Amino acid sequence: MKATVTRKSHFNSAHRLHNPLWTDEKNTHIFGKCANPNYHGHNYDLLVSIKGEIDTDTGYVVDLKLIDTLIKKEVIEKFDHKNLNLDVDFMLGKMTSTEIVAMQIWNQLEVEINKNNCILHCIKLFETERNFVEYYGS
Numbered sequence: 001m002k003a004t005v006t007r008k009s010h011f012n013s014a015h016r017l018h019n020p021l022w023t024d025e026k027n028t029h030i031f032g033k034c035a036n037p038n039y040h041g042h043n044y045d046l047l048v049s050i051k052g053e054i055d056t057d058t059g060y061v062v063d064l065k066l067i068d069t070l071i072k073k074e075v076i077e078k079f080d081h082k083n084l085n086l087d088v089d090f091m092l093g094k095m096t097s098t099e100i101v102a103m104q105i106w107n108q109l110e111v112e113i114n115k116n117n118c119i120l121h122c123i124k125l126f127e128t129e130r131n132f133v134e135y136y137g138s
Contacts, residue, residue: 004051004121005060007067011080014041015096018085039083044101045126046075048109052118062118074108098127102135110137 016039017031027035034040048071052061078088084096090108094100102125113120126132 001054002051003054003061004049005062005064006047006049007064007071009046009048009068009071009076011044011046011076012041013044013079013082013084014039015084015101016040017095017097019095039085042127044079045132046071046105047122047124047126048105048113048120049122049124050113050118051121062113062116066116067113070109070112074112075105078108098125098131098133099135101125102133103138106135106137 015034016036017034018027018037019030022030024035024037048067050062050067054061078090082088084091084101086092090104091101094104102123105125106120106123109123110120120137123135124132125135
């Protein structure tokens, strides 16, 4: 019997949407306030969903304490109160759109989660209450 479980986390980060191949005018036209050269911040909510077989002994798909520890180590400690453009090594040189951030979070978590006899199913990243991305891997 299979199920999907989800762990929710939260972090605060600053970023700037900016394409270095474009003029400042074009960046402002495309990205608006998000192109602010002094950056801007978000209170992100992260949902990490994992699917797999329900273990008959524990009743779990995976122990969510292990997932929480992994998320804290690989995401929260690296992203919380950081500038995504400047402070996060695996984001350097990348566009910091919510789509790309979600994809990079997937890349940080997938291998370790999949070692626990389950599969990373979805990263859902809320940039605001109304704007979010769901990423299901490549």
